[in-house]
Amino acid sequence: MSAKSKSNCPVLRSGSAPDPRIRHLIVLMLENRSFDHMLGYSQIKGVDGVWDKECSNLDKNGKKWPTTSNAEPAGELPDPGHDFADVVTQLYHPHEQGDVTDLDPTMQGFVISYDTYNKAQPQNVMNCFRPDSVRVLTTLAENFAVCNRWFSSIPGPTLPNRLFAHAGTSKGRLDLSAEEFNISPTIYEVLDCANVPSTIYADGWTAAATFWNLMEYQDAYFGTLDDFYQDCYDNNLPGYCFLEPRYSSGIVDGTYRPQNDQHPDSDVTEGEQLIYSIYKAIRSNRKVWESSMLVIVYDEHGGLYDHVPPPKAIPPRPEDVSTDPKFGFDRYGVRVPAVIVSAYTKNVVCNDLLDHTSLIATARKLLTGSYQDNFLGNRAMHANTFDSVLNLTTPRTEHIEFAPNPSTGKVYEAKCLNHLQIKHLQQAFLLDEQLPAGLRVRASSPFKNLDDKNNNAFCNIKAVDAERYIQTVLTTARHLGPKLQLKRLETK
Numbered sequence: 001m002s003a004k005s006k007s008n009c010p011v012l013r014s015g016s017a018p019d020p021r022i023r024h025l026i027v028l029m030l031e032n033r034s035f036d037h038m039l040g041y042s043q044i045k046g047v048d049g050v051w052d053k054e055c056s057n058l059d060k061n062g063k064k065w066p067t068t069s070n071a072e073p074a075g076e077l078p079d080p081g082h083d084f085a086d087v088v089t090q091l092y093h094p095h096e097q098g099d100v101t102d103l104d105p106t107m108q109g110f111v112i113s114y115d116t117y118n119k120a121q122p123q124n125v126m127n128c129f130r131p132d133s134v135r136v137l138t139t140l141a142e143n144f145a146v147c148n149r150w151f152s153s154i155p156g157p158t159l160p161n162r163l164f165a166h167a168g169t170s171k172g173r174l175d176l177s178a179e180e181f182n183i184s185p186t187i188y189e190v191l192d193c194a195n196v197p198s199t200i201y202a203d204g205w206t207a208a209a210t211f212w213n214l215m216e217y218q219d220a221y222f223g224t225l226d227d228f229y230q231d232c233y234d235n236n237l238p239g240y241c242f243l244e245p246r247y248s249s250g251i252v253d254g255t256y257r258p259q260n261d262q263h264p265d266s267d268v269t270e271g272e273q274l275i276y277s278i279y280k281a282i283r284s285n286r287k288v289w290e291s292s293m294l295v296i297v298y299d300e301h302g303g304l305y306d307h308v309p310p311p312k313a314i315p316p317r318p319e320d321v322s323t324d325p326k327f328g329f330d331r332y333g334v335r336v337p338a339v340i341v342s343a344y345t346k347n348v349v350c351n352d353l354l355d356h357t358s359l360i361a362t363a364r365k366l367l368t369g370s371y372q373d374n375f376l377g378n379r380a381m382h383a384n385t386f387d388s389v390l391n392l393t394t395p396r397t398e399h400i401e402f403a404p405n406p407s408t409g410k411v412y413e414a415k416c417l418n419h420l421q422i423k424h425l426q427q428a429f430l431l432d433e434q435l436p437a438g439l440r441v442r443a444s445s446p447f448k449n450l451d452d453k454n455n456n457a458f459c460n461i462k463a464v465d466a467e468r469y470i471q472t473v474l475t476t477a478r479h480l481g482p483k484l485q486l487k488r489l490e491t492k
Helices: 035-039 084-092 110-114 122-126 131-143 158-167 187-193 225-233 268-283 357-368 378-382 419-433 463-483
Strands: 024-030 056-058 064-066 145-147 198-202 222-224 240-244 250-252 255-257 292-298 338-342 348-350
Touching: 024 158, 024 268, 024 357, 035 131, 056 110, 056 122, 064 122, 084 110, 110 122, 131 145, 131 268, 131 338, 158 187, 158 357, 158 419, 187 198, 187 240, 187 357, 198 225, 222 225, 225 240, 225 268, 250 463, 268 292, 292 357, 357 378, 419 463
Parallel strands: 024 240, 024 292, 145 348, 198 222, 198 240
Antiparallel strands: 056 064, 145 338, 250 255, 292 338
16 A cells, blocks of 8 residues: 555545644654663552562572662663573463463563573563662653553564554564565655654664555655654644664764663663653643643663563454464563653543553544544554543643763673664664665675675674664655655555
8 A cells, every 4th residue: 555645545534633732743652661670670569560569480490589679770781582492481380391371371481581691690581770760751751641561562572562552453464574574554654644744753763664665755754863852843743753773873963872772781870861852842832832742651661670560462363473483462561661741631640441552543533533444453453542641721830950860871781782783783784775776885885795684794893883884774765755766566
């Protein structure tokens, strides 16, 4: 489907109308942190955390490791496992053999799982933050809305979970495969059908750069985070904004900018400053503030402990299943932090069952008034919306004074790029191949002879060099604009 042609669009229900209070739904999706890890010690009344419970895991020697509030902002978490097999262990240990997704999760395998990746300190996955360590997220949760039961869409890694946020399905994929060129329809195209504009504001790479139907209309669907700040200042935001953080450190306009995605190998305070900057940009323009809802959410738990067992889920489509490994997409992934900020929200703890398809459902409901169809899959059709947190009829005008902690400057120095950075680089290779022969970047890059099918080949690559290459590919593709003739997969 190409939304710009207005073909194959969903039919709006008769009498449907958008919410007059909200004209802009803004989503910031960060990386790989569980709810308990970030907010489990928040002590916010009504929050289902761990500060008032005894929660623990046993290591392989039978030693008991309880949760703590001693998490460090950076440097203590070499990337925990979060592929499907890892998450099965985390959820179902000691019963993780075979098809276990019909069982009730035990939540007892986090330390055992992390022992594979960090034998010296596998108990670190039980560490959680004190409220003053994640001051921005905690302050916004205290003063606006926090969601007790927002789960990642699948018990697996980043990219398929993000596909659920974009399209309501991962098309049966559980892995980090980079081939995503035929993902359609997406929420962006569906909103365009209803004449609601949307933009993916990316501070670097976005997996959506490999979605054919969006790349054909780059000027309509893509922008930079600097564009977002300018659009806030100008009161020129589209209806739906999806914000992506900086996944790799890089040099931008001669200035070093560290990654701020809060992936476990990055400094959490860098992500806190990003959240604060986005909040301040919205809050600084009264017209934007009084017409917007900001959702701060994480794509998946990243292997970090949470005590709440994920419930059963509605499969997105009958054909979207995995046979190896066997999984019917009928179980949510681990619970993630989700905080919602709006001028029409005050002191709400939302207990509704939510996942990333709730973004799709709420965007359509708020901005078009119509959403209960299966155009983006059965999961999205039945997803709960979170507009219930809009508990005020008139906008709040008071200013909440707070500030983020300073960056620690400490970053875990991995020997290899992390799993997500590797996949982003592989995705950039695929996009590079679609450029005209004379403009392809890889042929003259340090990666021209890289065996990109072998993850070990990515060791000793600096994140700064990978980010420079990715940015060059993106810039080249963007400058070509409508002249970029994208190839079509034979399956399309």
